[in-house]
Amino acid sequence: MKVLGLETSCDETGLAIFDSEAQHSSNQGLLGQVLYSQIELHATYGGVVPELASRDHIRKLVPLFDELLAQCKIDKSEIDAIAYTKGPGLIGALMTGALFGRTLAYALDVPAIGVHHMEGHLLAPLMGANAPAFPFVSLLVSGGHTQLIAAHGIGQYEILGESIDDAAGECFDKAAKMLGLPYPGGPNIAKLAETGNPNAYDLPRPMLHRGLDFSFSGMKTAVHNLIKDTKGADSDPYVRADIAASFQHAVVDTLVKKCVKALKQSGMQRLVIAGGVSANQHLRETLETALRKIGASVHYAPPALCTDNGAMIAYAGYQRLQAGMCDDLAVSCVPRWPL
Ligand code: KG4
Numbered sequence: 001m002k003v004l005g006l007e008t009s010c011d012e013t014g015l016a017i018f019d020s021e022a023q024h025s026s027n028q029g030l031l032g033q034v035l036y037s038q039i040e041l042h043a044t045y046g047g048v049v050p051e052l053a054s055r056d057h058i059r060k061l062v063p064l065f066d067e068l069l070a071q072c073k074i075d076k077s078e079i080d081a082i083a084y085t086k087g088p089g090l091i092g093a094l095m096t097g098a099l100f101g102r103t104l105a106y107a108l109d110v111p112a113i114g115v116h117h118m119e120g121h122l123l124a125p126l127m128g129a130n131a132p133a134f135p136f137v138s139l140l141v142s143g144g145h146t147q148l149i150a151a152h153g154i155g156q157y158e159i160l161g162e163s164i165d166d167a168a169g170e171c172f173d174k175a176a177k178m179l180g181l182p183y184p185g186g187p188n189i190a191k192l193a194e195t196g197n198p199n200a201y202d203l204p205r206p207m208l209h210r211g212l213d214f215s216f217s218g219m220k221t222a223v224h225n226l227i228k229d230t231k232g233a234d235s236d237p238y239v240r241a242d243i244a245a246s247f248q249h250a251v252v253d254t255l256v257k258k259c260v261k262a263l264k265q266s267g268m269q270r271l272v273i274a275g276g277v278s279a280n281q282h283l284r285e286t287l288e289t290a291l292r293k294i295g296a297s298v299h300y301a302p303p304a305l306c307t308d309n310g311a312m313i314a315y316a317g318y319q320r321l322q323a324g325m326c327d328d329l330a331v332s333c334v335p336r337w338p339l
């Protein structure tokens, strides 16, 4: 079964085709994928401008679709189903992908299904041959979410804990901005941190002893004060690298400790990390070490499938269709939608 996935919830136009018959091949069932980022378009405004995002998705969807078909060497008549991001996200941006997907599905006379963006992230590490089995604990860490979830099966998700304020990715982005680094902050902080000392500055580990919830807003203030005290935004490159490394270490340490706690509390032995921040190498390595000590394992997707992309939507759509789920012809998007 070949499923076209469409991701247009924010500032990336992502399209991919997942082929369930190729799932055990080296490309994890991905026939091909294309991704266009609008980062440059929004850069001068200091954030994503919703109207511009929608217009750019509309401009790109058809040419990217043609590019994808050429890359996959298939004709559109070979597509068996279409999955699109139904929410959460920017309503106008979501509508472009939903309308494109629905219309194409109608023209090709194939089923279409709306997918929850965070379910796409959550299931992405399951693509391919070595997928961890259910049940598992999932740490969803993106620009908008930080959640610990007990995943019992497709569509059976129980929230164990979540951020009461900012998401971890948002915190990376804000810290980067304070250090004068461009968006997205995560990869830029990680790069700068490579040459820094993670123990140079002692930053807070918020809510460590309070359940499985997170709080990252205090971390922003702590970084702000540290930059002010050290004149880190415009001075010594070594100081800046130390700030980046200490910040990254504090966030990672907090996430890892909560993951260990969630595994112990739920009695589960597998952890799946997903979302943009799960691409972070320091997070991956620290989790590997911590989980080895308690006899648990950690699973994640290749970096390109951690951040927003069409492949995760194609795969989540495929799983839902396999479970007998399908949407009617109505185009409905949900900008705010709990998992
Ligand atoms: O999942 P994603 O692409 O979009 C959302 O659904 O939000 O996540 C984007 C977030 C951004 O905040 C970005 O800074 C962060 O993921 N991110 C990283 C890394 N790569 C992306 N954070 C830390 N380390 C990284 N290597």
Ligand code: ZN
Pocket: 117, 121, 142, 143, 275, 276, 307, 308
């Ligand atoms: Zn995302």
